[in-house]
Structures are given as structure tokens and as C-alpha cells.
Amino acid sequence: MAERRALLREANAAVVAQVRGFHARPWAPGDADSVVQEFVCECGDVPCVATVRVAVGVASSAPVLAPGHG
Numbered sequence: 001m002a003e004r005r006a007l008l009r010e011a012n013a014a015v016v017a018q019v020r021g022f023h024a025r026p027w028a029p030g031d032a033d034s035v036v037q038e039f040v041c042e043c044g045d046v047p048c049v050a051t052v053r054v055a056v057g058v059a060s061s062a063p064v065l066a067p068g069h070g
């Protein structure tokens with residue numbers, strides 16, 4: 001389960017990196033951390049396919065969990 005969580009964390013980190021990469025461009029409007037994106041739930045339960053919409057800044061600082069998961 002720890003390995004599954006690590007993979008989910010990696011997937012969400014890739015989304016964070018993608019948004020931050022876009023916003024690093026001089027013409028990009030707004031702030032990357034306030035952009036709301038869909039992230040996968042990181043609870044690690046095998047049947048869990050939940051996604052959560054949170055700001056990039058939130059997802060980068062803590063594991064993303066759907067309500068009641070983890």
C-alpha cells in the first residue's frame with residue numbers, strides 16, 4: 001500500500017509540476033498555487049478511484065485525500 005501511495009503522490013506531483021511550469025512563463029496569468037486542478041485520492045486503497053478538486057498549493061503541501069478516505 002505504501003508503494004501505491006507513492007505512485008499516487010508522484011502522479012499528483014506531476015500535475016503540480018505541470019501547472020507550475022506553465023505559470024513560470026512570463027505571459028502566464030495568475031498564480032500557480034491558486035489554480036484548482038483535479039488530483040487523484042492518495043489514500044492508497046486498491047478500489048479507490050476518487051478524484052479531488054483542490055488548489056495546486058494545497059496538493060503540493062499535503063497528501064490529497066477524498067472526504068472520508070485515509
Ligand SMILES: [Zn+2]
Nearest residue numbers: 041043048069
Ligand atoms: Zn481514496
